[in-house]
Amino acid sequence: MICCLNPDCQNPLNPNGKKICQTCSTPLVSLLRNRFRVIRVLSDEGGFGRTYLSEDTDKLNEHCVIKQLAPKFQGTWSQKKAMELFAEEAKRLQELGENPQIPTLLAYFEQDGCLYLVQQFINGQNLLKELQQRKGYSAKEVQAILLDLLPILKFIHDRGVIHRDIKPENIIRRKNDGRLNLIDFGSSKQFTNIQNKVGTSIGSHGYSPIEQIRDGKAYPASDLFGLGATCFHLLTGISPFQLWMENGYAWVGNWRQYLRIPLTTELEIVLEKLLKKDIQERYQSADEVIKDLTYKQPLALPPAGQLTRKIPPTQAPDLPIKYTLLKSVVLVSAFILLFGFSETWYQQSRRIYASLAARLNQHNHRPDGEEALGQPPKTALRNIVLSHAIKGHENSVSSVAISPNGQIIASSGDRTIKLWNLATAKQISSLNGHSQQVNIVVISPDGKTLVSGSDDNTIKIWNLATGQQIRTLIGHSDSVHALAISPDGRTLVSGSDDNTIKIWNLATGRQIRTLVGHTFWVRSVAISQDGATLASGGFDKTIKLWNMGNGNPIRTLMGNTQTVTAVAISPDGNTLASASRDRTIKLWNLATGEEILTLVGHSNTVTSVAFSPDGTILASGSRDRTIKLWNLAKGEEILKLAGRSNTITSVTFSPDGKTLVSSSEDNTIKIWQLSQ
The missing domain is CATH 3.30.200.20 (Phosphorylase Kinase; domain 1)
Structure with missing residues (x-):
């Protein structure tokens, strides 16, 4: 057309x-x-x-x-x-x-x-449409939205730009990673600290503050009012424009009366200050808001490279406590006494106490005999060398997979799939067939079949040797971001943004069943080595375990505070690893669903995890542009690989464990050689 x-x-x-x-x-x-x-x-x-x-x-x-x-x-x-x-x-x-x-x-x-x-083009849905579909947001979700958007406002304000039209329609949640994007700078304006002249009134009534609508003046605090009004809309489902009209072209006197759910004290205080009519009483910078949203949280993330272990509440650690940590425990106890012994505060105190105990449990000894707590471990279990950096995709490389014989790398990006010789890093072929971005590729255990999932809602099956397309699987109503093939090569599992998981007969392409349980996008799936258990993670912040034989749910694991971005199961089938936007990696007992420990070290979303073939090392990639290798026996960070200019999208080990391959939004694939 x-x-x-x-x-x-x-x-x-x-x-x-x-x-x-x-x-x-x-x-x-x-x-x-x-x-x-x-x-x-x-x-x-x-x-x-x-x-x-x-x-x-x-x-x-x-x-x-x-x-x-x-x-x-x-x-x-x-x-x-x-x-x-x-x-x-x-x-x-x-x-x-x-x-x-x-x-x-x-x-x-x-x-x-x-x-x-x-x-x-930002492939996603704006927050107004998202609100219309889901009918409301929780306080935690709105706080997460604030923490995702505030760094963008800080970025533009630091460069002297005011957006002047912050509202749900101008905020898009990107489908491939769930991050929020700010669009429509048609009303934006350069600003100086002093504005004497009355400007042109611009913005959206109800979302724009009085100084912008009445006087045409805009400051960083003006955008922050728009952000507060946006959060109000998401929490209440009521348009600020509608209230602005009903209240005589003015903001409401008491916005709390429209709330459907209770807010945390921190969030309520922040929203109150964001929505102040008088600009002098409002937040003046994004940094001020971020500070109020983060510093009061009861349990902050530990320093990079540090491990937080789960300790049962009944287990009192018998450890020599240093003065600084003893003081922390005393402060926590005083805090609890001040606010009461409710169940919530008791649980929080136990988590804090367990975290402090874990820090004590992993201290290192300096050469001079002094103890150093929270320092990155000095373990040098393996050395790693970058052997090749491949740049063959026009845009972001979304995933990589290695053939069972360790000779071929398959990568997805743009609308294409590319095959590479792992030893020489030379391109073998390019497979074209999808009409939109290819999000994920996997290779069957026998090395004969390649499977790809795309934003065009389809799954395509390819002959890996010839590059010929065998068939297209149609069944999902939204993007396919997750794929896994059973160890016997007979069954394919797919996860989609339509919130479902589908199980297929890989040989015939026939759909076997659909698993329904996630309430938001499914972005990762993994199958245990015995083929009995399926794990899935999604934007609803949960991990679900399923019986592969009958499709029945086994249990739901709830420990992440943000989106679960990736799941992987250890070769021995005992351990599940999950990655999250909360910057952590969690290890779970697959049989019992018990959380074993939490690895903390990345400074941004953890996007991918992979076990080494012998199950001793875990590799993780992150939006902080680094890859980390972890010793799972000790819970220690072994190595950090930096040097990427954008998000790491996937990591995978070769079958012999001697090679690590990673992909990134910087359009490259990197091949790393590991040695003892």
Whole structure:
């Protein structure tokens, strides 16, 4: 189909090959700037133009967004103002696009009397649509949203930019990793510390503060008000614009009366200060909000490389306690006495006490005889050398898999799958068939079959030797991000953003059953070595264990405070490892579901985990751009591999355990050689 670029056209889609629009008789443009193919209209800008979903033919038809400015009234003040704002938006994206949570500017040009701005397409759903589907958010979820968005606001404010239109429609949750992205900088403006002139009123009523609506002035505190109003909307389900109209074009006097659920004291205090009418009483910077949201939490994450062990509440550790830790215990006890002996505070005190005991349990001895607590272990179990860095994908590499014979690497990225010789790092072939991004690839235990999952909602099965597509499995109604093949090679398991898990006969492609239980996107699956147990993790912060034989649920593991991004099962089938956005890795007893210990060391989301073939080492990749290797017997960090310029998306060991392969959003695959 060819899309008509006349912003007034009522039916812009036309069959291929047409030169003139069948609805409005406007000449059709097959490619803007001989590069961008417009697919369909995303939104109408009220006569000033439209926003279109498009394809970038220079990037393997990757999706992008094109904003069009086509004002009707040439030479008017409104046209001049619209052109100024449009140019400013392009400039802002050019300046701010280095942030991974802000769309990147791809092009800005004029053609046929219209201005066009081309930007990165964020594949996901805005928070307003998400709210309409789920009907509400918990206090913890809103706090997580705040902590995801506040660093973006700090980033733009540090560069002298005010967004001026913070609202749920302009916040998109990206499907591939769940991170929030801030879009639509059409209202953004450069600011100085002193603004004497009255500016143009801009923003969205109900979300914008009084100084912005009445006086046209905007400061970092103005964006923070919009963030507070957004959180109010998510918590109550009530539009601030609706309340703004009902209250005589003013913000409500008591926002708490609309709450559906109780808030934590910390969150209530933060929202109260975000929503202050008087700008002087409001938060002045994102840093101030982050400080109030984080420093009061009862249990902070330990330093990098440190291990937190679970100690039963009945077990009193008999350890020599140093003064500093003894003082911490006393302070905790005083805190409990001050606030009462409720069950909640008792449980929190036990967790804190267990954490302190764990720190004591792993102290190291310095050469001078002094004890050092919380220091990264000096164990040098293995050395590791980077042998190859492969850059063959146009964009982010989402996953890698190694064939059972250790000779081939399969990687997914863009809409393609690439096969590489592991020894030489040379490309063998490129497999094309998916219409959208390929998220995951796995290889069968016999090394004959490759399976891929994609944003096009399909699973494709390939002959690994020939690269020929065998069949396409259709059943999921949303993106496929997780795949696993049973050890006997007969069964395929897939996890999807439609919140379901499907089990397939790999040989025939027949769907066996659908597992329903997760309440949000399923992003990881793993099968035990005996083929009896399936583990799945998702955005609902849970891990679920299933009986592979009949599909019945075994139990749900609830210990993560954020999204479970990856799960893996040890070769002996005894241990489950899970990674999370809460920056931790948890190890569980697969048979009992008991949490064994928590590995803490990454400074951002842990995106992937993999056991070595002998089960002694765990590799983890993270959004902090590092890979860590852990000694599982001691619970120690062995090595940290840095040097990546973006998120690590996956890690995997070769069957002989001598090679580690990782992929990243920096478009590369790295091959590491391990030695004793």
